[in-house]
Amino acid sequence: MVEYRIGEIAKTCNVNKETIRYYDRMGLISKPTRTDSGYRLYSDETINRILFIKRIQDLGFTLTEIHKLLGVADKEEVRCADMYDFVVHKLDDVRKKIIDMQRIECMLTDLKNRCPDEKAIHECPIIEALMDNKEKEEHQ
Amino acid sequence: MVEYRIGEIAKTCNVNKETIRYYDRMGLISKPTRTDSGYRLYSDETINRILFIKRIQDLGFTLTEIHKLLGVADKEEVRCADMYDFVVHKLDDVRKKIIDMQRIECMLTDLKNRCPDEKAIHECPIIEALMDNKEKEEHQ
DNA sequence: CTTGACCCTGTACCTTGGTACAGGGTTTAT
DNA sequence: ATAAACCCTGTACCAAGGTACAGGGTCAAG
Numbered sequence: 001m002v003e004y005r006i007g008e009i010a011k012t013c014n015v016n017k018e019t020i021r022y023y024d025r026m027g028l029i030s031k032p033t034r035t036d037s038g039y040r041l042y043s044d045e046t047i048n049r050i051l052f053i054k055r056i057q058d059l060g061f062t063l064t065e066i067h068k069l070l071g072v073a074d075k076e077e078v079r080c081a082d083m084y085d086f087v088v089h090k091l092d093d094v095r096k097k098i099i100d101m102q103r104i105e106c107m108l109t110d111l112k113n114r115c116p117d118e119k120a121i122h123e124c125p126i127i128e129a130l131m132d133n134k135e136k137e138e139h140q
Numbered sequence: 141m142v143e144y145r146i147g148e149i150a151k152t153c154n155v156n157k158e159t160i161r162y163y164d165r166m167g168l169i170s171k172p173t174r175t176d177s178g179y180r181l182y183s184d185e186t187i188n189r190i191l192f193i194k195r196i197q198d199l200g201f202t203l204t205e206i207h208k209l210l211g212v213a214d215k216e217e218v219r220c221a222d223m224y225d226f227v228v229h230k231l232d233d234v235r236k237k238i239i240d241m242q243r244i245e246c247m248l249t250d251l252k253n254r255c256p257d258e259k260a261i262h263e264c265p266i267i268e269a270l271m272d273n274k275e276k277e278e279h280q
Numbered sequence: 281c282t283t284g285a286c287c288c289t290g291t292a293c294c295t296t297g298g299t300a301c302a303g304g305g306t307t308t309a310t
Numbered sequence: 311a312t313a314a315a316c317c318c319t320g321t322a323c324c325a326a327g328g329t330a331c332a333g334g335g336t337c338a339a340g
Contacts, residue, residue, distance in 0.1 A: 018298070062297090063298095
């Protein structure tokens with residue numbers, strides 16, 4: 001079995017060496033074997049795992065979630081059901097977030113549309129709209 | 141003009157006292173007057189400003205952006221044009237983020253759909269899909 | 281006159297996902 | 311044999327938006 005030093009792994013996976021040590025500390029990758037002088041030695045398995053981590057991180061999973069997930073994946077039994085639940089749960093999260101963002105989009109669009117064509121006038125309808133609890137209070 | 145102590149303001153605005161001191165330090169609210177013993181005293185204006193901050197924070201603005209925005213708003217001239225640009229820029233951001241999230245949603249949905257009805261089997265299609273660079277490598 | 285509820289400042293700490301040294305040791309190439 | 315390139319550990323630091331003390335002062339009620 002071929003073994004690689006941290007720098008090679010970093011280059012292959014396109015991550016920082018420090019990131020790999022960080023994943024090591026966090027227990028996201030299995031403990032490497034070491035040379036007599038203490039250098040870390042990793043196998044292809046770790047390359048796959050790092051790429052896996054990066055891929056699902058892009059899907060919006062946090063490292064904590066990934067950690068849990070990998071724990072599940074490493075167990076072999078029931079792992080499929082757990083994975084399924086995990087993905088379903090995350091999907092739910094993402095959908096909620098999208099709805100939230102769309103709400104924000106609406107509000108911003110609304111604010112934008114309040115602006116007349118002549119943009120350099122003194123009263124700002126945007127500020128007024130946001131400050132609508134101020135309405136008839138003091139102006140100083 | 142009525143003046144309130146920090147605790148009252150905190151209760152009214154439903155934020156922590158520490159948060160108000162933090163906003164004070166950050167220059168997000170105007171410097172309070174003080175009692176002889178150093179207690180902060182705020183007016184209604186500050187209540188409105190804190191509520192304003194909270195409202196646009198919910199719209200996805202960071203405190204740094206809000207700081208800039210309030211600076212613009214306090215200047216009175218050109219403020220409307222700047223506000224407009226700000227909102228347009230933020231709207232763009234939000235739209236990009238939504239598209240991103242929708243891409244993630246698609247991928248998660250795809251992963252979910254790979255699961256057969258019998259969920260407790262040993263091979264996990266989700267893990268397999270995510271690990272597709274592993275394919276014919278070692279199983280140990 | 282003392283207890284409890286306030287308030288003050290200053291500093292440290294939290295989370296997340298790393299990055300950046302400092303101060304060493306090792307290996308490889310010339 | 312020595313310099314460059316690599317590795318090690320341990321610690322501090324980054325953004326953001328606060329929170330949590332520690333160690334003190336102040337104010338109103340009983």
